[in-house]
Amino acid sequence: MASSRTIKACLFDMDGLLINSEDIYTISLTKVLETYGKPPLTWDLKIKLQGRPGPSASKLVIEHYDLPLTPEELFAKTTAVQMDLWPTVKFLPGALELLQYLDTKKIPFALATSSHKLNYDRKTGHLQHGFDLFRHHIVTGDDSRIPPGKGKPFPDIWFAALESLNKERKQHGQDTIDITECLVFEDGVPGVEAGKASGAYVIWVPDERALKVLAGKEKEIIGENNEHGIILKSLEAFDKTMLGS
Template identity: 55%
Template sequence: MDGLLINTEDLYTVAHNSMLAEHGKGPMPWSVKITLMGLPGTESAKRFLAWSGLPYTPEEYYAETTRRLEELFPTAEFLPGARELLTYLDLHGVPIALATSSHAHTFRLKTGHLHDAGFAFFKKHIVTGDDKRVAPGRGKPHPDIWYVALESLNKEMLENHEETEPIKIEECLVFEDGVPGVTAGIAAGATVVWVPDERAIDAMGNDKAEELISGHGEILKSLKDLDLSKYGL
């Protein structure tokens, strides 16, 4: 979701940099940013504090950045191609689920004003970072969140008595922008469509990026560049 469907990764950067500036540091480089993207909040805070040396516990830092972000999240907007993709998939009856490291409270802040514009298409198939179906400590880069999302889709088909075989993870496309999510999607056994920020690739290096995705999917500059015909859609 963050950095793939909506521009909230930019809002996270604003919050981190404001904290750094108050201590005479910053801004946060992309070499650090890419290690935080897609991680659960407290895990992201731990990594950020290990780099920055700011005088907070992970819990304190997470709480303070969350407070600042709560004012920013309602301004979130769809990224190019995101709303069009969701609309297309819904129109053609393609089952979709959302698996995000964001907790339920922040998810609502980020998407409430965008619900009717696209997030309504996910219906009840939304797995957040604090979802009890995902064991503690098993968020991205572990694959568990993707399995839970797929289970939700298959459960609905069973309840509706649809005459079809359950969807297999190998038949799924996982859309991601961050390395932890890409790693999780590959570990799950899905095909990954990776849409990273170009600054992330610059920081990571093209060779490392290609090595990570090699044989498991593709890298796109934007969701607008997605060729769904490659996947029979």
């Protein structure tokens, strides 16, 4: 359990956790599906897409809806719809406040998002008052530090984010942080699985619509007795005493 751990750093997902960009993905994909006479994206598939790298997510959608497209073609079509919507993205409740708190308390934190660099820039360009706090500790889905095919649910992206923090700590003569001393903040099932596989303690903030689809399976995913993580309704509910400050 987290109470038995010393927490020294926090690692964050982005889409659906810090910002409401998951809603944009749903809107844009549904619009593309309409052009092929397909029904809207529903949460039984959505929960499988959250946190996955773009090509992997596109492949699942194509197979599910039997679309006559390649992953690259689907990605291009949804991207075109998203371009006008990214500037409307906002921080989710408690997200900016938590980042500011960590920065004030000098608790190390990093970002690990499956979004590729170009999409990351599009989503966050108008939100730099929050994302600037990550400084250079940002790992995107197309980062060379993540081996090919090792996006979430594999834990590699979390290790890369922590290594970014540790590299800086070494330069300043500070002790390195172990992954078991980290909190991983996630909203999607693949990211939660990746966090658990890494050995970190997971703070899971699932969308309430995802919980309806999971219908109790979330307890099985996160693990019994809060051994591997806890489930919160929002980042506003996060107990900062877990950070020992």
